[in-house]
Amino acid sequence: MKDFFAIMRRFLPPYKHLLGFNFLFNLLSALFAVFSVALMVPMLEIILSQDSEVHELAAWSFNFSDLKQNLYYYITQLKSSYGPGLSLLFVGIFLVLGTFLKTGFAYLASYTSIGIRNGVVRDLRHQIYQKILQLPIGFFSEEKKGDIIARSTGDVQEVENSIMSSLDMFLKNPVLILVFLVAMLLFSVQLTLFVFVVLPVAGFIIGRIGKSLKKTSREGQNKMGDLLGIIEETLSGLRIVKAFNAEKRMDERFEGEVEDYKSIMNRLMRRRDLAHPMSEFLGTIVVVILVWFGGTLILTGTDTINAAEFLGYLAIFYQIINPAKAFSKATYNIQKGLAAYDRIDDILSANIAIEETENAKSIDSLKQGIEYRNVTFAYQETPVLRNVSVNIPKGRTIALVGQSGSGKSTFVDLLPRFYDVKEGAILIDGIDVKDLKIHDLRNLMGNVNQDAILFNDTIYNNIAFGVDDATPEKVEEAARVANAHEFISSFTHGYNTLVGDRGGRLSGGQRQRISIARAVLKNPPVLILDEATSALDTESEKLVQEALEKLMANRTSIVIAHRLSTVRNADRIHVFQDGEIVETGTHDELVEKGGVYQKLNELQMR
Incomplete structure (x- = not known):
């Protein structure tokens, strides 16, 4: 339970006012519950028995015996004036009023606890999403997307269903149990002490069973992450699955994981469903022992409690049984929910490797240029870049060429600090990028990638993405520069056309031109x-290349290309091989050298 209270300390502080109201309403509900039960005792004693009549009024005080005597006095007067029948009705009316107030305050307590529960779940979801946005790209290359989605959705749902559904029990039941125990002590100290001995034994047995749930539940949550991972891979690669007739193989793989998940959940749910019958069985044993012990006290005359008071005592004890059983059920649920929260906490507590220095500097323009100074970088052990030095003056275009895996994409990913260099430094206008504000640094740059990344939204919102002051006129102007306005206007809904998941309703050339329009609007x-044109057909490549040339005019540009024809006019071309720059120069200079670039050029010419 230590982990449960740690979670509560983390998420409950914003809801202190609701917690205060919840405690007050639960306390009032418990007091009126005791009041309703306590009225049964004088009703039984006075109305049904002449021996319990009281004809003297005691001085008012907070002494329980004096309060009891005065209550009996007024009921005796009521009985003498109106007779047993009407007296019974009057007492019944008080019982109804007490029950109304009890249930009314119980509802108000539940009303406030719902606000706390849903607020905490909302905060948890928001924190996860915020953390996903803050974590470096490297974190997601090491994790399965399906597992991250499972933690952000299924695990949060499990926390809501298990831990947060039990929150109401922990806000209400301690108050109820405390008030009922005080009332039981007032009825009989000896009987209540006996209950204190018997109940913990039953609670210990239930707690031992509940502890085994956490491990099994964690296995189930991990397996669900694997299932969602397979589904995500299948949806992303469905074209390949069908092309290679691999449906049976994927189905067998998924079936095996589903079978494992079924076995885990069978164990988990069978153990969880043991909570109710076990608590009911143990509760019955406790009641039988209590009735035997209380009956013995009454029959032997060794205690001051009488038969009517013992019946009232049992009524209050039954009020404790339901909260106690709810505690046992909550224990099972919480163990299950804690396993899900542990997986969520792996994300919330993940280290944000890309951090902003305390006195980071602002920057809003490029005045001199960019310099890579002896940069070395490795994802794991083997370096991807080795001692790379490049100078990029303002307004110049440099091109990066070389075989796949030579370090070109890593080179550009280091500039906006998607990753941090291991050795060396990257400087903008002579300032290390680590000393600049991350938002300002990335605001200097616009990206156009080989795989145009569009969101399931309108064309307008995709072009205006990340630009706060976008207007329809500016969006249309950016689309014209990107050679996109013509095809956008041909759609029935124009700029309000939905592009579908990842832009699936558009062709590759259309997606790329919208991506270019987005960069134009940002004006970085x-x-x-x-590789902005590598995946396009000849006609689309021509349109996109024209748009890129307009975009690159008078800008500092870094171009990665496999098609050397697209970078012939670059001011400087750097040839990468195994993480190092092996050649540098213009197109003509590199061709004359007859080295790596010349070989690549000849292969493409052929």
């Missing part, structure tokens, strides 16, 4: 083009 000083 530095432009990064990563």
Whole structure:
């Protein structure tokens, strides 16, 4: 339970006012519950028995015996004046009023606890999403997307269903149990002490069973992450699955994981469903022992409690049984929910490797240029870049060429600090990028990638993405520069056309031109083009290349290209091989050298 209270300390502080109201309403509900039960005792004693009549009024005080005597006195007067029948009706009316107030305050307590519960779940979801946005790209290359989605959805749902559904029990039941125990002590100290001995034994047995749930539940949550991972991979690669007739193989793989998940959940749910019958069985044993012990006290005359008071005592004890059983059920649920929260906490507590320095500097323009100074970088052990030095003056275009895996994409990913260099430094206008504000640094740059990343939204919102002051006129102007306005206007809904998941309703050339329009609208000083035309047909490539040339005019540009024809006019071309720059120069200079670039050029010419 220590982990449960740690979670509560983390998420409950914003709801202190609701917690205060919840405690007050639960306390009032418990007091009126005791009041309703307590009225039964004088009703039984006075109305049904002449021996319990009281004809003297005691001095008012907070002494329980004096309060009891005065209550009996007024009921005796009521009986003498109106007779047993009407007296019974009057007492019944008080019982109804007490029950109304009890249930009314119980509802108000539940009303406030719902606000707390849903507020905490909302905060948890928001914190996860915020953390996903803050975590470096490297974190997601090491984790399965399906597992992250499972933690953000299924695990949060499990926390809501298990831990947060039990929150109401922990806000209400301690108050109820405390008030009922005080009332039981007032009825009989000896009987209540006996209950204190018997109940913990039953609670210990239930707690031992509940502890085993956490491990099994964690296995189930991990397996669900694997299932969602397979589904995500299948949806992303469905074309390949069908092309290679691999439906049976994927189905067998998924079936095996589903079978494992079924076995885990069988164990988990069978153990969880043991909570109710076990608590009911143990509760019955406790009641039988209590009735035997109380009956013995009454029959032997060793205690001051009488038969009517013992019946009232049992009524209050039954009021304790339901909260106690709810505690046992909550224990099972919480263990299950804690396993899900542990997986969520793996994200919430993940280290944000890309952090902003305390006195980071602001920057809003590029004045001199960019310099890579002896940069070395490795994802794991083997370096991807080795001692790379490049100078990019403002307004110049440099191109990066070389075989796949030579370090070109890593080179440009280091500039906006998607990753941090291991050795060396990257400087903008002579300032290390680690000393700049991350938002300002990335605001200097616009990206156009090989795989145009569009969101399931309108064309307008995709072009205006990340630009706060976008207007329809500016969006249309950006689309014209990107050679996109013509095809956008041909759609029935124009700029309000939905592009579908990842832009699936558009062709590759259309997606790429919208991506270019987005970069045009941002109007960044530095432009990064990563294989922007490699996946296009000839006609689309021509349109996109024209748009890129307009975009690159008078900008500092870094272009990654496999098609050397697209970078012939670059001011400087850097040839990468195994993480190092092996050649540098213009197109003509590199061809004359007859080295790596010349070989690549000849292969493409052929």
